[in-house]
Amino acid sequence: MPGTPSRLSSQSSSISETDHGPGRSVKLTAGPLFDAPQGSSKIMPTVTVDGEKSFEVEPGKKLVLAIEDAGIDIMHRCGGNARCTTCRVEILGGDPGPQTEIEQARLAREGDIAPNIRLSCQIRVHSDLWVAVINRAGARGIPAGPRPAD
Numbered sequence: 001m002p003g004t005p006s007r008l009s010s011q012s013s014s015i016s017e018t019d020h021g022p023g024r025s026v027k028l029t030a031g032p033l034f035d036a037p038q039g040s041s042k043i044m045p046t047v048t049v050d051g052e053k054s055f056e057v058e059p060g061k062k063l064v065l066a067i068e069d070a071g072i073d074i075m076h077r078c079g080g081n082a083r084c085t086t087c088r089v090e091i092l093g094g095d096p097g098p099q100t101e102i103e104q105a106r107l108a109r110e111g112d113i114a115p116n117i118r119l120s121c122q123i124r125v126h127s128d129l130w131v132a133v134i135n136r137a138g139a140r141g142i143p144a145g146p147r148p149a150d
């Protein structure tokens, strides 16, 4: 409607007309043009399992569960209690965060082990990761182990 200020997009839009007189001006302010759909503002980290696939992960999810829930064979014989080390992965890229005390102590018992070998049951995914799964139940012909707690 002429002469009536109007919104150019949705309620949270940052672009609006402010003056419709002679020499008309339009005030532009910074901000998004469109509302993000509910829940879409959460940043989902991406895990890439080398030679397999990439998938998004709910932030804070255990890496071993993220891998298994993506349909990838990974062992976890002790059920995610940092006892068996069968869930170990090689970190090829990204930041898995610091080792927990229990993870550090368990891996130290393994002797000479590369610093990028980690227990996936002790890692919570908070950023993009690129990993290689080391132990697969299918290759060993035994069950993967009880599902680790969330």
Ligand code: FES
Pocket (backbone or CB within 6 Å): 075, 076, 077, 078, 079, 080, 081, 082, 083, 084, 085, 086, 087, 088, 119, 120, 121, 122
């Ligand atoms: S150490 Fe056993 S499942 Fe991770």
